[in-house]
Amino acid sequence: MRFHPGLRKLVSGCEVLALLLYMSFTLYAPSLALSAVSPINLYWSILLTSGVCTLYTTLGGMKAVVWTDVIQFGVMVVGVVAVLIKATIDVGGVDATFTALKRGGRTNFATFDPDPTLRTTFWTVMVGAGFTDVLNVCMNQPVCQRYLSCKSVKGARIAAVTALFPKIALDLIAVMSGCVAYAYFEGCDPLKAGMITKNDQMFPYLVLNVFREIPGMSGLFVAAAYCATMSTVSSGLNSVSGQILQDFLLPFRPNLSNKSKMIFSKLAVVFLGVLVTGFALLSAKLEGTVLSIVVSLRGGIGGAILGVYILGIFFPWCNTKGAITGQLVGTAYLLWIAIGGIMFEKSPESQRKLPVSTQLCNDTESHSMWNNYTTFNETVTKSTLETEKHYSPFYALSFWYNAIIGASITILVGLCISFLTGPNDPKTADPRLFCPIVDNHILPKKVRRFFRFGVPKIQKNTTSCEMSRLQQTKKSASLDSNKCTSLSPEVDRLQEAQITKQ
Numbered sequence: 001m002r003f004h005p006g007l008r009k010l011v012s013g014c015e016v017l018a019l020l021l022y023m024s025f026t027l028y029a030p031s032l033a034l035s036a037v038s039p040i041n042l043y044w045s046i047l048l049t050s051g052v053c054t055l056y057t058t059l060g061g062m063k064a065v066v067w068t069d070v071i072q073f074g075v076m077v078v079g080v081v082a083v084l085i086k087a088t089i090d091v092g093g094v095d096a097t098f099t100a101l102k103r104g105g106r107t108n109f110a111t112f113d114p115d116p117t118l119r120t121t122f123w124t125v126m127v128g129a130g131f132t133d134v135l136n137v138c139m140n141q142p143v144c145q146r147y148l149s150c151k152s153v154k155g156a157r158i159a160a161v162t163a164l165f166p167k168i169a170l171d172l173i174a175v176m177s178g179c180v181a182y183a184y185f186e187g188c189d190p191l192k193a194g195m196i197t198k199n200d201q202m203f204p205y206l207v208l209n210v211f212r213e214i215p216g217m218s219g220l221f222v223a224a225a226y227c228a229t230m231s232t233v234s235s236g237l238n239s240v241s242g243q244i245l246q247d248f249l250l251p252f253r254p255n256l257s258n259k260s261k262m263i264f265s266k267l268a269v270v271f272l273g274v275l276v277t278g279f280a281l282l283s284a285k286l287e288g289t290v291l292s293i294v295v296s297l298r299g300g301i302g303g304a305i306l307g308v309y310i311l312g313i314f315f316p317w318c319n320t321k322g323a324i325t326g327q328l329v330g331t332a333y334l335l336w337i338a339i340g341g342i343m344f345e346k347s348p349e350s351q352r353k354l355p356v357s358t359q360l361c362n363d364t365e366s367h368s369m370w371n372n373y374t375t376f377n378e379t380v381t382k383s384t385l386e387t388e389k390h391y392s393p394f395y396a397l398s399f400w401y402n403a404i405i406g407a408s409i410t411i412l413v414g415l416c417i418s419f420l421t422g423p424n425d426p427k428t429a430d431p432r433l434f435c436p437i438v439d440n441h442i443l444p445k446k447v448r449r450f451f452r453f454g455v456p457k458i459q460k461n462t463t464s465c466e467m468s469r470l471q472q473t474k475k476s477a478s479l480d481s482n483k484c485t486s487l488s489p490e491v492d493r494l495q496e497a498q499i500t501k502q
Helices: 005-037 042-091 094-103 122-138 141-149 153-162 164-184 199-210 217-249 258-283 290-314 320-343 364-373 399-421 445-450 464-471 489-501
Strands: none
Touching (some): 005 141, 005 199, 005 258, 005 290, 005 320, 042 094, 042 258, 094 164, 122 141, 122 290, 141 153, 199 217, 290 320, 290 399, 320 399
16 A cells, blocks of 8 residues: 555565575474484475474365464473473472583673674663564464454554563573583583584583483473474465465456465465475574574564664655665665575674583483484484584674664665656555654644654544545645545544544
8 A cells, every 4th residue: 555566565575485495494493303202204204294384284174273383382382381380390499500501601691792793692682582573473474363363453552452461471581401411511521522413402412411311291391392383384374375365466366266366275275385385394404593593684674674663654755775675785785694694604602602521421322312213314414513614703793683674774775776767746645554753742733744654544534435535635636535535444433433532
């Protein structure tokens, strides 16, 4: 509604690519866990996981995705909490865990160093990760699909706020699990000792050691990991197939029957499942943790998308040329930086890697047990200690900043190109597609009027047809008054609510 339909296809295509990459790396993580606790090869684990996700997403559709998400969330929480409790008991309790963290200098949670190359500081979490969360909550297609499945806007808002609490709880559980894992392996780091070849294998290795004498508990952990992945992948496949149908097929075939739409959606899910499987198989060759790769690529593509949304909502001068150019430049630059950051490993100083010890590595039983299940790693990954490291300062920026940098570049380039090619007149802008940056009734009217940038206020009986007349005054265009319709009934209700508040 704000820009040209071509920009919508561009943004939609970028979001499809981002979700495919995100799902592939998400699929790789539990496959690694399954291959760690069972004789199944990593590649077969990936094929098995993707096959199951694709199958029930194709047969069940959105309803199957939602209900399986609910069940999988419960299994995931139970599995992770079980590992956390058992590992904490084995370490000696919460006090022993924090004592080990203090001995190793791992209690530096609040680091206020503004250096943007440091991976994790107060600023990267609050600013970089905060911006990334805005992107995931507001511009993520699976999340938006869930908003639209609610009965009303109020229901969607309640769902969005309610989802914050389990997310915060899971983040805290993940942090505590990492603390317990360090305390458990304080004197014998598995990666340095050569027992594992990737940091992502640390937690599965912890599970093998903690539950070695309890049958079935390792399987519970694998179930928890699989529930998290299958929930993400199934939601992504369903959302992307609907997005492709809506943005790329229906504009050319608007009269497509419901049966044809359903068939296309199911075939699209199968095709997308094959693509995700291929990307997941390739991801096994990459260095770095799953988290860093996912956030780098997601921020690299999604940051520019967020910038386009900000341009459309807050800056009435921006035109289509500026938005398209900003999107292309922001995406290209951030993908360059993100891929470079993945290919060129960052220095230990920027990663804030603290020293680890292998002095207490005298337990060969767990080592041999792990090697029984990880012989495949000889063909999948090689120890990073075997090759000479080259650190590029150009790609040293923390991956948490990718989203905010991409959005900033898109906004700056979009505004510059818009003013160079002729900006839109704010007086002719549709006020229902504009949101002032500052619009608090406590502030003086002059301040609020300034931040409207000349955009007129919403009038009670203004329809989309009348706004189109206003926008076309310079072109001497007119519209048939008999065709005046509102943007949507929901927009009308929101409009009336806003007018009532004013």
